[in-house]
Every structure is written in structure tokens, then in C-alpha cells.
Amino acid sequence: MGHLVLAGAGHAHMTALTAIPRFLEQGHAVTVVGPDDYHYYSGMGPGLLGGTYEPDDIRFAVREMAEKRGAAFVRDRVARIDGRGRTLELASGRSLAYDVLSCNIGSYVPLGDGGPAPSGAGLYTVKPIESLLAAREHLRRLARERAAEVVVVGGGPAGLEVAGNVWQLGRAAGRKGGHAPRITVLAGKRFMGRFLAPVPGMARRVMDRRGIVVREGVRARTLEPGRVVLDTGEERAADVIFVATGVKPSRVFARSGLPLGPDGGLAVNRFLQCAEHPEIFGGGDCVHFSERPLDKVGVYAVRQNAVLVENLLAALAGRELKAFDPGGGYLLVFNVGGSKGILRKGPLVFGGRPAFWAKDWIDRRFMRHFQNAS
Numbered sequence: 001m002g003h004l005v006l007a008g009a010g011h012a013h014m015t016a017l018t019a020i021p022r023f024l025e026q027g028h029a030v031t032v033v034g035p036d037d038y039h040y041y042s043g044m045g046p047g048l049l050g051g052t053y054e055p056d057d058i059r060f061a062v063r064e065m066a067e068k069r070g071a072a073f074v075r076d077r078v079a080r081i082d083g084r085g086r087t088l089e090l091a092s093g094r095s096l097a098y099d100v101l102s103c104n105i106g107s108y109v110p111l112g113d114g115g116p117a118p119s120g121a122g123l124y125t126v127k128p129i130e131s132l133l134a135a136r137e138h139l140r141r142l143a144r145e146r147a148a149e150v151v152v153v154g155g156g157p158a159g160l161e162v163a164g165n166v167w168q169l170g171r172a173a174g175r176k177g178g179h180a181p182r183i184t185v186l187a188g189k190r191f192m193g194r195f196l197a198p199v200p201g202m203a204r205r206v207m208d209r210r211g212i213v214v215r216e217g218v219r220a221r222t223l224e225p226g227r228v229v230l231d232t233g234e235e236r237a238a239d240v241i242f243v244a245t246g247v248k249p250s251r252v253f254a255r256s257g258l259p260l261g262p263d264g265g266l267a268v269n270r271f272l273q274c275a276e277h278p279e280i281f282g283g284g285d286c287v288h289f290s291e292r293p294l295d296k297v298g299v300y301a302v303r304q305n306a307v308l309v310e311n312l313l314a315a316l317a318g319r320e321l322k323a324f325d326p327g328g329g330y331l332l333v334f335n336v337g338g339s340k341g342i343l344r345k346g347p348l349v350f351g352g353r354p355a356f357w358a359k360d361w362i363d364r365r366f367m368r369h370f371q372n373a374s
């Protein structure tokens with residue numbers, strides 16, 4: 001009987017975690033490797049920053065989910081995968097052998113040369129989501145002292161949501177006699193430029209109404225705690241800097257010499273399987289779906305859950321695999337703070353409170369589904 005290792009307990013592994021008894025019933029052993037006892041749901045991360053949610057509202061107790069069902073949980077990080085030797089090297093130096101491996105180790109925020117974004121006091125990347133909680137506490141402390149300067153680097157959805165929720169946090173602080181921050185978004189070429197009209201215009205109007213400065217056509221060249229240098233040479237002091245410049249798949253696969261897609265993610269075929277090492281599978285932001293590139297959104301990670309479980313069971317039993325169908329378009333709702341949102345599904349676009357309510361309802365339902373299972 002085989003040993004299944006789930007590397008990372010992210011969004012694409014939620015069903016696998018609940019399905020652990022199915023693996024055990026068939027005589028397999030299951031080990032889950034993750035750096036933390038909890039996994040945070042990114043869709044609600046900006047709401048955590050803005051104070052709408054508390055950590056327990058938006059996280060899954062993945063260690064408990066695994067152990068309660070009879071799997072082993074190893075609190076560690078995968079550092080390297082030895083595909084030939086079917087062994088994981090963990091950050092602690094420990095190694096772990098597998099028969100079948102499934103990877104859901106997500107993505108990170110790089111900067112400039114593709115390396116990780118710098119870190120330090122007052123510098124927060126939008127991933128991991130836990131860093132938004134640290135940022136919230138920092139902003140609340142500053143609000144008691146003075147009006148802080150906040151710079152959000154990146155003018156995509158994460159930059160929009162972060163700026164809107166920092167504004168919400170500042171409004172709450174102002175109501176308690178604290179100081180609201182001044183917020184600037186360095187939007188790169190064009191704010192929300194990846195989206196079709198009317199989304200960029202709607203997002204821009206939300207920012208303008210709140211006094212959030214959006215600068216288009218400028219990029220950050222250097223980021224360090226307390227200071228941003230723009231590509232124009234201009235320097236800005238900043239108490240808090242958010243880095244929301246987009247994500248790249250985990251570097252574990254490149255480090256391991258495994259087949260990569262153009263984005264650096266583990267290349268997987270329509271079965272979510274690495275063709276060169278058929279016992280390695282994966283889902284979520286860390287993989288490149290070779291049939292067609294998928295956006296780095298949680299929607300796809302969630303859609304991959306069921307097929308991943310069936311294919312892991314099939315691979316352990318030597319049965320035929322099922323193809324993953326990514327499906328058609330997907331619903332996107334941006335939480336812009338102030339209990340407002342912008343909702344887009346194909347040609348349908350609307351903003352305001354109903355858009356936020358829709359997101360809040362969908363997100364809470366998703367959380368309940370797996371939290372109740374834990």
C-alpha cells in the first residue's frame with residue numbers, strides 16, 4: 001500500500017484533507033506537510049486587513065483536519081523535491097519519502113528581478129495572507145500616534161483591495177479619535193488595466209472619492225523599510241508599504257529541476273499530473289496547467305479539488321485518471337472596503353454594497369463548508 005504526501009494544505013487540497021479516510025480505508029498512509037497549523041483563505045484576506053473579519057473567520061485548521069482523520073501532519077516547508085528518489089527535502093533538514101505526491105504550495109510575491117519581495121519593518125507583501133494581519137496591527141498602532149503614510153505598490157486587484165481596506169481601517173480609527181492614514185497607490189502602467197471597461201473606471205472612482213491617490217505610469221524601483229524609490233528617481237517616505245505586484249509560483253519546482261511552465265510553476269497535464277514523474281500531482285497557484293494557462297485565482301484551485309482526490313486515489317491504486325476541466329468564465333468580486341465591492345461575471349458588472357454582500361455570502365459559505373468539516 002502506498003504513502004500519499006500532501007505538500008501544502010492550500011485551497012486545492014481542502015477536499016483531499018476531508019477525504020483522508022478514503023485513502024486510509026484503502027490501506028494507504030497520508031502525511032500532510034505545511035508551515036503552519038492554519039491555512040488562510042485569500043479571498044477574505046483584504047477584509048481581515050480592513051477589520052471586517054478576524055483570523056478565525058478566514059482560516060482553516062488544517063493540522064486538526066489532517067490529524068483528526070488519521071493522517072500525520074508535519075509542520076515544515078518543502079524545500080526540494082527529488083523526483084527520481086521520490087523524496088521530499090524539508091526546510092528542517094528532514095526528508096520524507098512518498099509513493100504519490102500532491103503539491104499545493106501556492107505562490108509568492110516577487111519584485112523586479114523575480115526574487116522575493118524585500119521584507120522588513122513596515123514592508124508587507126500581500127501573500128502570505130498572514131502578513132496582512134501583521135500590517136493591520138501595525139496600522140492600528142500608528143493610527144493612535146499620527147496620520148501615517150501608506151504606499152501600495154501595484155495597481156491590480158490586490159492593490160485595489162488593500163488600498164480600500166486600509167482606508168476602511170483608517171475610517172474606523174478616525175471614528176475613535178485616531179488618525180486616518182494618507183494612502184497612495186503606485187499603479188504601474190494603468191490602474192486595474194488588465195480589466196475591461198467599466199471596471200477600471202469604477203475602481204478609480206472609488207479611490208478618488210476617498211482621497212486615495214492613484215499614480216499611473218510610475219513603478220517602484222527600490223523598496224526598503226520606510227522608503228520607496230520610483231523609476232523616475234523620486235523618493236517617498238512611507239511608514240507602511242504594501243507590495244501587491246503580482247504573484248509567481250513557488251520556487252520549489254525550479255530548485256528541484258522539475259518540468260516547469262513559462263511562469264515557473266510545475267508543468268502538469270490535463271490530469272494535474274507531472275508527465276515526467278507520473279506520481280507527482282499538483283493544483284492551485286503553484287502549477288502551470290499545460291492544456292491552457294489559467295489565471296492565478298483561487299477559483300481554479302477550488303475547482304481542482306475533486307479531480308485531485310480522484311486522481312490521487314487512482315494513482316495509488318494503478319487505476320485510470322480523470323481529466324480536469326477548468327470550466328468557463330468565473331465570478332470575481334473585489335472587496336474595495338467600506339462594505340462595498342465591484343462584481344464582474346462576463347459582461348455583468350456592478351458595484352456598491354450588493355457586490356460586497358454577494359462576496360461576503362459566497363466567502364462565508366465556502367469557509368463554513370470546510371470549517372464545519374474540520
Ligand SMILES: Cc1cc2nc3c(=O)[nH]c(=O)nc-3n(C[C@H](O)[C@H](O)[C@H](O)COP(=O)(O)OP(=O)(O)OC[C@H]3O[C@@H](n4cnc5c(N)ncnc54)[C@H](O)[C@@H]3O)c2cc1C
Binds near residue numbers: 285
Ligand atoms: C490579496 C489577495 C486577494 C485575493 N482574492 C481572491 C479572490 O477573492 N478570489 C480568487 O479566486 N482569488 C483571489 N486571490 C488569488 C488567490 O490568492 C490564489 O489564487 C489562491 O491563494 C491560490 O491558492 P493556493 O492554495 O494554490 O495557494 P496559497 O493560498 O498560496 O496556499 C498555499 C499553501 O501552501 C503553503 N506552503 C507554501 N509554501 C510551502 C512549502 N514550501 N511547503 C509546504 N507548504 C507550503 C502555504 O502556507 C499555504 O497554506 C487573491 C490573492 C490575493 C493576494
